[in-house]
Amino acid sequence: MKVSLENILFNAKFIKEGRAFYLSGNEEGLIGYLERRIVFDLKKIDYDDCKYLEKISLYNASKELFTNSKIILVKAGAVDDVSYIKKIIDHGDALIISTQNPSREKNLKKTFIENKSYIFVDCYELNRDLKSKIINYTLQKENLEIDKEVFWYLLDNLDDKYVFLENKLLHLINLKKEINNLTLIKKIVSPKFDQNAQKVLFNIFSNNQKLLKIYNSSILQISDFYIFFNNIKLFFNIIIESQSENDALSKFPRYLFREKNDFIKIYKNINDHKKSLIIKLFQKTEILVRKNNSQYHSIGMRLLFNLKKTITS
Numbered sequence: 659m660k661v662s663l664e665n666i667l668f669n670a671k672f673i674k675e676g677r678a679f680y681l682s683g684n685e686e687g688l689i690g691y692l693e694r695r696i697v698f699d700l701k702k703i704d705y706d707d708c709k710y711l712e713k714i715s716l717y718n719a720s721k722e723l724f725t726n727s728k729i730i731l732v733k734a735g736a737v738d739d740v741s742y743i744k745k746i747i748d749h750g751d752a753l754i755i756s757t758q759n760p761s762r763e764k765n766l767k768k769t770f771i772e773n774k775s776y777i778f779v780d781c782y783e784l785n786r787d788l789k790s791k792i793i794n795y796t797l798q799k800e801n802l803e804i805d806k807e808v809f810w811y812l813l814d815n816l817d818d819k820y821v822f823l824e825n826k827l828l829h830l831i832n833l834k835k836e837i838n839n840l841t842l843i844k845k846i847v848s849p850k851f852d853q854n855a856q857k858v859l860f861n862i863f864s865n866n867q868k869l870l871k872i873y874n875s876s877i878l879q880i881s882d883f884y885i886f887f888n889n890i891k892l893f894f895n896i897i898i899e900s901q902s903e904n905d906a907l908s909k910f911p912r913y914l915f916r917e918k919n920d921f922i923k924i925y926k927n928i929n930d931h932k933k934s935l936i937i938k939l940f941q942k943t944e945i946l947v948r949k950n951n952s953q954y955h956s957i958g959m960r961l962l963f964n965l966k967k968t969i970t971s
Contacts, residue, residue: 680770682760683781687821734763783818855889860920883954
């Protein structure tokens with residue numbers, strides 16, 4: 659059956675009661691988020707390790723004594739025999755299928771929509787209505803109330819991609835009493851590079867003493883950290899998502915023409931392996947600051963020097 663993104667995000671029963679999931683659409687970040695979320699929730703109800711299969715027909719139904727059920731993950735193009743979907747479920751295992759090319763997998767989509775025991779989710783950029791519900795749901799969950807002016811600003815300016823939207827909301831939640839400071843909100847949500855963040859970023863090849871001095875003079879309170887962190891992520895997203903140097907330069911803000919050479923230098927020092935490491939650094943930093951935001955200064959400093967180490971290694 660087809661389940662709305664809203665229900666998957668807000669109603670835990672669909673994951674707890676589901677055993678076969680098909681995540682389909684062009685929103686790669688959302689597909690990845692839901693895949694991780696489903697795996698996490700299933701592991702809480704006695705599912706064991708995940709197993710990735712190049713083809714679904716490679717599934718082996720044998721199960722060792724005293725082991726829990728497994729979570730099988732495959733790409734839609736690897737579903738070479740749909741009968742294995744039922745075999746996996748009947749054997750007590752769970753299945754997650756994902757694709758970014760839904761037009762090629764129409765028959766598989768039909769199979770999932772027509773079977774009430776299976777769950778199909780469309781994964782595309784958020785529309786305005788769903789974005790509004792996500793903002794309200796997140797704020798209510800944290801017992802936070804915001805002014806109408808702040809709400810409308812967030813609705814108009816937060817990203818339509820779920821993962822980016824969620825990350826920004828998590829940062830805003832940590833502001834607590836400052837959540838209605840619209841001037842501060844604009845600085846955090848704004849897609850433009852902050853001047854202090856520029857100063858830190860484009861001195862990343864400087865010696866550690868100079869870099870630390872610049873960082874310490876730029877990050878004086880938690881709002882400075884969030885502005886700095888969001889700007890760094892924005893900057894590295896340009897590099898990570900670009901297919902070539904020219905592609906990256908086309909996305910680089912023109913008003914930062916003085917920093918263009920430093921940008922190119924950083925771009926040329928980052929390969930695919932380093933991109934993966936940088937993504938993990940951002941994820942780790944988000945978890946750390948969420949757990950203990952009073953340590954924002956040292957967490958940000960650690961991120962900065964780990965980024966420098968990754969780039970220059």
